[in-house]
Amino acid sequence: MNTTQLNRIRTGKGFIAALDQSGGSTPKALLQYGVQEDSYSSEEEMYGVVHEMRTRIIKSPAFSSEHILGAILFENTMDRTIDGEFTADYLWEKKGVVPFLKVDKGLAEPEDGVQLMKPMPDLDDLLKRANERHIFGTKMRSVIKEANPVGIKKVVEQQFAVGKQIAAMGLVPIIEPEVDIHSADKEASEKLLKEEIVSQLSALAPDLLIMLKLSIPTVNDFYSDLMKDPHVVRIVALSGGYSQAEANDKLAKNHGLIASFSRALSQGLNASQTEEEFNAMLSESVQAIYEASIE
Structure with missing residues (x-):
């Protein structure tokens, strides 16, 4: 584990950019960016466009360590290069x-009010490649739709x-049990979720480190006690479908919680924008998300 990177994630001011749309969500991300599905004719072409x-986002002057602590990549992005260097x-x-x-390889079908992660039979091989590509940590997502214990x-x-x-492979896992923001019993789900997280944290080996990526809670500062757990490097928040303005407003009311936004970060960016327009839009978004993260 890179201790310089660990200290930056643990104590740095800023947020984590989520640039990890995978196969299923890539067309939607490209549509938001102004690229129609008929602009590419194969999955490989689609991945090239994304x-x-x-x-373009990463190379922008607005995308810098002044405001951004980390970035989450999709596997295909990890294996590609920027100016001759692997992305990481x-x-x-x-x-x-x-x-x-x-x-993760996506979500299983709904059962018991949740969607578990699909099996990951090749995970060890992927983690070995991640180490070779100098990846610091990982992220994996499940979804909770109902307050079903x-x-x-x-x-x-x-x-x-x-x-x-x-963690056994030397990487820091971001554990992401997302609570659907449209859930009718979101607050009840969050209470059950927190109880289960506390139970799991109490059983971890003393030196095992994790991060948590959680939906912005219904009750402000609901996760503040989890931030004090010695196993928890940082707790980050997903935008979960909120607009950027709404996500930032809710995030700012949760002290110590920082953003890990995807759609909210790229909101307003478009393939047809000039570099000046693109950089100005991204700079505005980065600044707003940063300010909400350091409240």
Whole structure:
């Protein structure tokens, strides 16, 4: 583990950029960017176009370590290069931004009010490649749709089991049990989720480190006690479908919680913008998310 990167994530001011849209969500991300589906004719072409978008974001003067602590990449992005360097190396060496990798393979079908992660049979091989590519940590997502104790327990148990597998490879796992912001019983789900997280944290080996990526809670500062747990490097928040303004407003009311936004970060960016327009839009978003993260 890179201790310089660890200290930056643990104590730095800023937020984590989520640039990890995968196969299923990439067309939607490109549409938001103004690229129609008929602009590419294969999955490989699609990934090439989205890498161009991510490269444009990463190389922008607005994307810097002054405001951004880390960036989460999709596997295909990790294996591609920016100006001749693998993406993770470019992020750290040129930008001072800590690289993470999305490792989950998507969501299983809903059951017990939740969606678990699909099996990851090749995870160890992926983690070996992540180490070779100088990745610091990983991210994996489950979704909670109802305050179902059985389902929520399964989600957290699965997340921590896989998290231990990741930590054993020398990487810091971001555990992401997202609570659907449209859930009718979101607050009740968050209470159950927190109880299960506390239970899992209490059983971890003393030196095992994790991060948490959680929906912005209904009750402000609800996760502040989890931030004090010695296993928890940092707690970051997903935008979860909120607009950037709404996500920032809610985030700012939760002290110590920092952003890890995807759609809210790229909101307003468009392929047709000039470099000046693009950089100005990204700079405005980065500044607003940064300010909400350091409240």
